[in-house]
Amino acid sequence: MEGPHSAIGSRPPEPQPLAWAGVRRVVVTLEPHELEALRPFWYPVLPLEQLGDGPVGLDLLGQRLVLWRTAAAGGDGAVAVAEDRCAHRSARLSGGRVTEAGCLVCPYHGWEFDADGGCRKVPQEPARPIPARFRIRAHRARVRYGYVWVCLAPEARHPIPVFAEAEDPAVRLIHGFFETWRCSPFRVIENGLDNYHHHFVHRGLLEATSPIPAPLRDGIEPTEDGFRFSLPLEVANNGTLSATLDDHSQRLTVERRVRWIAPLGLSLELGWPNGLRQRIVLFAVPQDGRDSRIVRFYFRNDREEQVPEANVTRFERGLIDQDRRILEGIVGAYGAAPVHENLIEADQPIALMRQRLRQLLDGTGAAVAGPSH
Ligand code: FES
Numbered sequence: 001m002e003g004p005h006s007a008i009g010s011r012p013p014e015p016q017p018l019a020w021a022g023v024r025r026v027v028v029t030l031e032p033h034e035l036e037a038l039r040p041f042w043y044p045v046l047p048l049e050q051l052g053d054g055p056v057g058l059d060l061l062g063q064r065l066v067l068w069r070t071a072a073a074g075g076d077g078a079v080a081v082a083e084d085r086c087a088h089r090s091a092r093l094s095g096g097r098v099t100e101a102g103c104l105v106c107p108y109h110g111w112e113f114d115a116d117g118g119c120r121k122v123p124q125e126p127a128r129p130i131p132a133r134f135r136i137r138a139h140r141a142r143v144r145y146g147y148v149w150v151c152l153a154p155e156a157r158h159p160i161p162v163f164a165e166a167e168d169p170a171v172r173l174i175h176g177f178f179e180t181w182r183c184s185p186f187r188v189i190e191n192g193l194d195n196y197h198h199h200f201v202h203r204g205l206l207e208a209t210s211p212i213p214a215p216l217r218d219g220i221e222p223t224e225d226g227f228r229f230s231l232p233l234e235v236a237n238n239g240t241l242s243a244t245l246d247d248h249s250q251r252l253t254v255e256r257r258v259r260w261i262a263p264l265g266l267s268l269e270l271g272w273p274n275g276l277r278q279r280i281v282l283f284a285v286p287q288d289g290r291d292s293r294i295v296r297f298y299f300r301n302d303r304e305e306q307v308p309e310a311n312v313t314r315f316e317r318g319l320i321d322q323d324r325r326i327l328e329g330i331v332g333a334y335g336a337a338p339v340h341e342n343l344i345e346a347d348q349p350i351a352l353m354r355q356r357l358r359q360l361l362d363g364t365g366a367a368v369a370g371p372s373h
């Protein structure tokens with residue numbers, strides 16, 4: 001099992017055989033036009049602490065990228081991102097190094113590139129002016145919430161989501177999980193919008209005791225970058241859960257405010273009776289059309305003395321592994337809007353997400369925001 005902040009850039013181990021294994025997964029990758037449609041969005045691609053001093057290579061939407069720190073350490077603009085392919089003879093730049101001035105040095109013949117992708121040095125021809133065409137394709141990178149975010153288009157459709165509590169000194173940020181799951185990223189986000197899998201999947205951890213919720217009718221509101229809805233959930237407070245809450249009541253009702261952040265993000269705000277507020281942020285980032293990079297972090301208005309971070313991550317580890325077993329077991333259908341399924345009325349948020357994504361990926365919708373009526 002991978003722990004928090006697993007190494008990046010390497011292929012994950014083969015998944016453990018599942019109890020019901022024997023089914024061969026049919027992998028359907030994204031079409032080129034779908035990958036293109038997913039480019040103008042911000043994706044969290046790496047915890048900043050994993051960047052270190054050297055360049056890091058990773059995949060995003062089928063593109064091999066290299067990330068490195070520029071000279072201006074700290075704050076936005078501290079990280080550069082470009083295609084991981086040298087303009088000289090195509091060596092992978094992520095195997096190189098970074099100069100003190102923040103330039104990226106190719107490991108093959110030492111050409112140097114700046115944060116904008118321009119070539120600054122050709123050691124073999126020091127006296128010659130460097131032609132403008134000696135450049136690599138740079139993209140935009142930002143640092144927010146302790147992660148490097150990347151957008152592969154000149155303009156993003158929406159800004160990086162703002163979570164106001166990040167500015168609140170009474171709120172702590174827990175970097176929960178950064179790991180690769182062998183499943184569709186769309187399924188991961190659908191699972192976050194699913195209001196009735198708790199009753200079946202999360203037994204032993206999050207014991208839902210409220211009735212299986214009625215379908216949401218008109219309760220889905222548009223937002224700038226997707227939609228949101230609220231739904232309470234009543235749970236039995238077992239020992240593992242209570243260790244994350246500093247509350248030992250037998251039964252609790254948690255207020256849940258769920259927000260889809262198109263195309264592949266989710267925010268889940270939980271309000272507990274004792275005043276604990278926790279926001280779970282989840283992104284499922286497509287790498288190469290086969291896997292999902294899971295980025296999951298938490299804002300909480302309590303303190304380490306009340307609930308140790310280790311209690312939160314232990315509980316969440318168990319919870320997301322329950323989800324993961326289901327999601328990695330789904331055969332085929334990596335894409336955004338599988339056909340040959342039978343959605344019911346209670347799947348309304350998922351149906352709406354699929355509709356919005358289909359419009360986005362086919363280029364038939366002007367926006368991804370707003371509910372359908
Ligand atoms: S391939 Fe990069 S310097 Fe030659």
Ligand SMILES: [Fe+2]
Nearest residue numbers: 191197201323
């Ligand atoms: Fe779940």
